[in-house]
Amino acid sequence: MKRISLARVVLTIVFAGMLATPALMRRFGPQGHQPAAVHTDCQTALSRYGFCFEEVSKQAGVDFVHEAPTLDPKLNRIMPEVASMGASVSIVDYDRDGWPDIYVTNSRTGSMNHLYRNNHDGTFTDVAPQLDIADVNRPGTGVSMGAVWGDYDNDGYDDLFLIKWGKPELFHNDQGKGFTRVTDQAGLPPWINANTAVWLDYDGDGKLDLFVGGYYPEDVNLWHLKNTRMMPDSFEYAKNGGRKYLFHNLGNGRFEEVSAKAGIVSRRWALACAAADLAGTGYPDLFVANDYGVSELYINDHGHFHEAGADTGVGFAPKSGMNAAFGDIFNQGKFSIYVSNISEEGVLIQGNNLWVPEDRSGLHYQNMARDLGVELGGWSFGAQFGDFNNDGNLDLFLENGYISASRNRSYWYDFSKVAGGNSSIISDASHWPAFDGRSLSGYQQKKVWVNDGAGKFEDVAQAVGVTDRHDGRSVALADLWNTGALDAVVANQSGPLLIYKDVVAPDRDWIEFDLEGTRSNRSAIGASVTLFWNGREQVQSVSGGNGFASEDDRRLHFGLGQDPQIQKAVIRWPSGLVQTLNTLAPNRLYPVKEPQ
Amino acid sequence: MNAPAVAAPQPAPPPRALWQTLLDSRFTPPVFITLILLVGNFSFGILESYQKTLLAIATSIAGEMILGRIFLRKWPHPASAYITGISVGILLRSPAYWTYALCAALSITSKYALRFRGRHIWNPSNFGICAMLFLASDAVAGLSIQWGNNFASLVVIWVLGSLILWRARRFHITAVYLVSFIALSVLRAHITGDPWQAEVSPITGPMYQLFIFFMITDPKTTVRSRTGQCVVAFAIALVEFFMRLDSSIYAPLYALFWVGPAALFIEMALDTRRKRAASSTAVLNPATGGSY
Numbered sequence: 001m002k003r004i005s006l007a008r009v010v011l012t013i014v015f016a017g018m019l020a021t022p023a024l025m026r027r028f029g030p031q032g033h034q035p036a037a038v039h040t041d042c043q044t045a046l047s048r049y050g051f052c053f054e055e056v057s058k059q060a061g062v063d064f065v066h067e068a069p070t071l072d073p074k075l076n077r078i079m080p081e082v083a084s085m086g087a088s089v090s091i092v093d094y095d096r097d098g099w100p101d102i103y104v105t106n107s108r109t110g111s112m113n114h115l116y117r118n119n120h121d122g123t124f125t126d127v128a129p130q131l132d133i134a135d136v137n138r139p140g141t142g143v144s145m146g147a148v149w150g151d152y153d154n155d156g157y158d159d160l161f162l163i164k165w166g167k168p169e170l171f172h173n174d175q176g177k178g179f180t181r182v183t184d185q186a187g188l189p190p191w192i193n194a195n196t197a198v199w200l201d202y203d204g205d206g207k208l209d210l211f212v213g214g215y216y217p218e219d220v221n222l223w224h225l226k227n228t229r230m231m232p233d234s235f236e237y238a239k240n241g242g243r244k245y246l247f248h249n250l251g252n253g254r255f256e257e258v259s260a261k262a263g264i265v266s267r268r269w270a271l272a273c274a275a276a277d278l279a280g281t282g283y284p285d286l287f288v289a290n291d292y293g294v295s296e297l298y299i300n301d302h303g304h305f306h307e308a309g310a311d312t313g314v315g316f317a318p319k320s321g322m323n324a325a326f327g328d329i330f331n332q333g334k335f336s337i338y339v340s341n342i343s344e345e346g347v348l349i350q351g352n353n354l355w356v357p358e359d360r361s362g363l364h365y366q367n368m369a370r371d372l373g374v375e376l377g378g379w380s381f382g383a384q385f386g387d388f389n390n391d392g393n394l395d396l397f398l399e400n401g402y403i404s405a406s407r408n409r410s411y412w413y414d415f416s417k418v419a420g421g422n423s424s425i426i427s428d429a430s431h432w433p434a435f436d437g438r439s440l441s442g443y444q445q446k447k448v449w450v451n452d453g454a455g456k457f458e459d460v461a462q463a464v465g466v467t468d469r470h471d472g473r474s475v476a477l478a479d480l481w482n483t484g485a486l487d488a489v490v491a492n493q494s495g496p497l498l499i500y501k502d503v504v505a506p507d508r509d510w511i512e513f514d515l516e517g518t519r520s521n522r523s524a525i526g527a528s529v530t531l532f533w534n535g536r537e538q539v540q541s542v543s544g545g546n547g548f549a550s551e552d553d554r555r556l557h558f559g560l561g562q563d564p565q566i567q568k569a570v571i572r573w574p575s576g577l578v579q580t581l582n583t584l585a586p587n588r589l590y591p592v593k594e595p596q
Numbered sequence: 597m598n599a600p601a602v603a604a605p606q607p608a609p610p611p612r613a614l615w616q617t618l619l620d621s622r623f624t625p626p627v628f629i630t631l632i633l634l635v636g637n638f639s640f641g642i643l644e645s646y647q648k649t650l651l652a653i654a655t656s657i658a659g660e661m662i663l664g665r666i667f668l669r670k671w672p673h674p675a676s677a678y679i680t681g682i683s684v685g686i687l688l689r690s691p692a693y694w695t696y697a698l699c700a701a702l703s704i705t706s707k708y709a710l711r712f713r714g715r716h717i718w719n720p721s722n723f724g725i726c727a728m729l730f731l732a733s734d735a736v737a738g739l740s741i742q743w744g745n746n747f748a749s750l751v752v753i754w755v756l757g758s759l760i761l762w763r764a765r766r767f768h769i770t771a772v773y774l775v776s777f778i779a780l781s782v783l784r785a786h787i788t789g790d791p792w793q794a795e796v797s798p799i800t801g802p803m804y805q806l807f808i809f810f811m812i813t814d815p816k817t818t819v820r821s822r823t824g825q826c827v828v829a830f831a832i833a834l835v836e837f838f839m840r841l842d843s844s845i846y847a848p849l850y851a852l853f854w855v856g857p858a859a860l861f862i863e864m865a866l867d868t869r870r871k872r873a874a875s876s877t878a879v880l881n882p883a884t885g886g887s888y
Contacts, residue, residue, distance in 0.1 A: 008667075015705050021694075021698055346729065348689070351691035375691060412845065417795075417797055420739070421796075421799075421801050422800035422801070426797075431793035432791070432794060
């Protein structure tokens with residue numbers, strides 16, 4: 001009897017301890033580090049973190065505000081949800097003057113896209129109207145969702161592929177003096193409801209091909225719906241989305257659609273994609289982050305893909321993939337993959353994924369987002385890796401926030417009510433409760449996670465000046481003013497375009513590379529640079545589209561920390577050529593042309 | 597001395613086939629919930645991960661064995677703990693492992709720590725999951741967005757589940773709850789102005805399949821009388837109705853969390869009153885056989 005009584009006392013204590021465990025985990029667990037919440041001045045941030053951001057869009061003469069699409073009135077009840085994408089930003093040096101320019105999309109029918117030319121003096125000027133790439137959201141043609149740039153005809157100037165819910169458009173860059181619409185000659189399909197695309201030379205023939213990931217099915221015209229059964233049939237296993245396209249560049253301004261022939265067949269709801277040589281075959285592999293389902297990883301076997309998401313570990317747990325970014329976060333010469341998802345306290349904790357390659361034979365990834373502290377980012381969208389404080393470790397910039405409307409009324413209850421139900425209910429927009437001015441994961445704090453190089457990321461967004469609460473979608477990185485610092489340009493849904501100018505402590509060094517292919521595609525998309533310095537190693541790859549509806553500057557930026565000794569840079573060109581640069585000095589931009 | 601009574605020889609019971617063993621009432625629920633799990637996972641990959649579900653099951657069974665041995669002085673049958681573990685594995689959504697272990701441990705421990713007059717008063721997994729949702733909302737969520745269940749698989753699970761409950765003589769609980777939920781959904785749609793499909797939608801989802809087949813019918817935490825069980829099932833639906841009007845995402849779990857124990861307390865109070873009444877009757881009328 002006494003033994004039982006004692007045991008009962010012990011049981012009560014243990015039980016109380018269990019109830020207290022969540023609070024202890026919050027305090028001491030892997031996610032226990034509270035973000036640096038207080039906005040400090042730039043000098044303080046510089047001394048603490050080695051950098052700060054200053055939002056300079058107004059000073060730069062950029063006053064762009066995104067306008068969301070207005071779709072078929074049948075969707076009015078849930079218009080904020082259906083029309084929740086379209087704000088995008090991509091970086092391009094369209095006139096090859098050595099200064100990055102900014103292209104942003106707009107999404108209201110009749111609204112204008114903007115191309116902000118860099119004036120080299122801290123300001124930008126919108127030149128899209130005179131270059132004929134502004135008025136691209138005309139009635140009946142759909143609206144813009146994103147843009148990716150690549151020199152498909154190897155003439156030295158990056159061309160524009162416009163991602164739309166509607167008629168996709170290809171514009172040829174006429175030596176930076178204007179753009180010519182070449183969609184029809186290129187043989188592109190009449191209508192795709194896409195949110196993502198990437199330029200890549202999948203077959204290594206020196207000509208850029210194009211992957212486009214459909215979101216809504218291509219037979220859906222969101223302005224003239226036949227019926228309201230156009231929503232996903234599941235929130236985690238949907239396969240009723242848009243088809244995928246792989247446009248093989250035939251070299252005469254024409255493209256041939258070869259997705260099925262090349263092994264890409266999927267009707268998942270693609271929202272983001274990126275390409276790089278992950279498997280080390282010399283050919284670019286393709287990662288696709290899908291909404292309402294698992295991610296897909298298409299391994300490229302000399303021009304033919306096979307889907308290896310489940311085999312490599314990245315395609316098992318279905319979530320709401322909205323971003324695909326590659327970064328060598330451990331400085332080990334291998335890319336990790338960051339996929340953003342949804343986390344809303346008490347409602348839905350999917351957690352973002354940081355897929356880190358495992359050190360074993362064969363390509364396999366482990367999700368280390370929780371361990372490294374980059375798991376919870378709200379309703380996350382675009383994210384990019386970049387070394388913001390030039391310390392030699394890649395940091396992470398994350399945009400988030402879905403629908404910011406009423407500050408005290410949420411749609412989450414209604415969302416979860418329907419989203420957990422049967423496909424026949426979910427897939428019909430008329431079954432969804434009206435939004436009625438409510439928010440859904442709105443007004444969220446952004447994340448700027450600083451990589452300490454020892455396996456932890458710390459959120460310093462508020463401290464370094466990233467304090468906006470807009471509905472962030474797309475973020476693109478570039479050294480906009482050639483200062484050796486990586487600036488961030490953010491496109492917000494129904495919100496302003498923000499330019500976060502990076503101010504870095506002066507004792508941190510850097511190096512940049514501007515690659516140009518000769519045997520490879522001239523944009524050098526798919527080329528990688530592995531930099532060796534101070535016994536460290538970091539790889540970066542030239543991208544033809546990454547993050548969410550964005551494209552970083554094709555110039556590669558490496559932070560080096562203090563007093564760096566650079567050993568070498570090894571460039572792996574898409575042609576297979578490996579080039580080593582031995583005499584490199586910090587704080588310089590190196591233009592590198594592929595040896596013939 | 598009377599000769600001892602000799603029982604007439606009885607024929608030996610025929611050996612039980614495997615299917616009969618599986619239909620043993622203690623095994624039926626575990627087999628059924630495993631079936632749901634396997635069908636769901638092979639059809640849609642419903643689990644966060646095998647490891648997390650196995651962790652929940654292992655923690656649950658280990659906890660039951662240890663606590664049962666200490667407090668009941670016997671090795672408990674693992675079926676109940678298995679169901680608890682598997683329910684936690686399916687209903688809890690979290691990227692972290694510790695949440696699954698903690699939830700399973702809390703669920704089982706609640707059976708031994710929170711007892712009244714020798715009965716545990718919460719359905720274990722209902723308690724564990726609600727506790728996690730209350731205390732660790734930053735790390736866990738319930739199963740709210742899940743499964744691309746097509747209609748056929750839904751019907752199969754419902755028919756099979758109903759047959760099993762019918763055999764266990766507990767189908768009336770599910771039936772009363774189901775009818776109440778649907779009727780109240782229509783009323784809710786009328787009040788909120790939302791489409792009735794939106795209000796009915798939750799019951800077509802996977803959380804409810806576990807809720808109505810395993811949680812509200814749990815023999816250990818439901819009242820004994822058939823009428824009482826029906827009243828309690830309706831009460832759960834009614835409390836859930838009001839919670840849903842207040843936009844509570846986990847309304848059914850929370851409704852059971854409050855109504856289940858309340859019903860048991862009421863039943864125990866009524867039992868006490870009946871016993872007292874019986875005692876006083878016995879005192880007044882010893883001929884009824886009551887002790888003096």
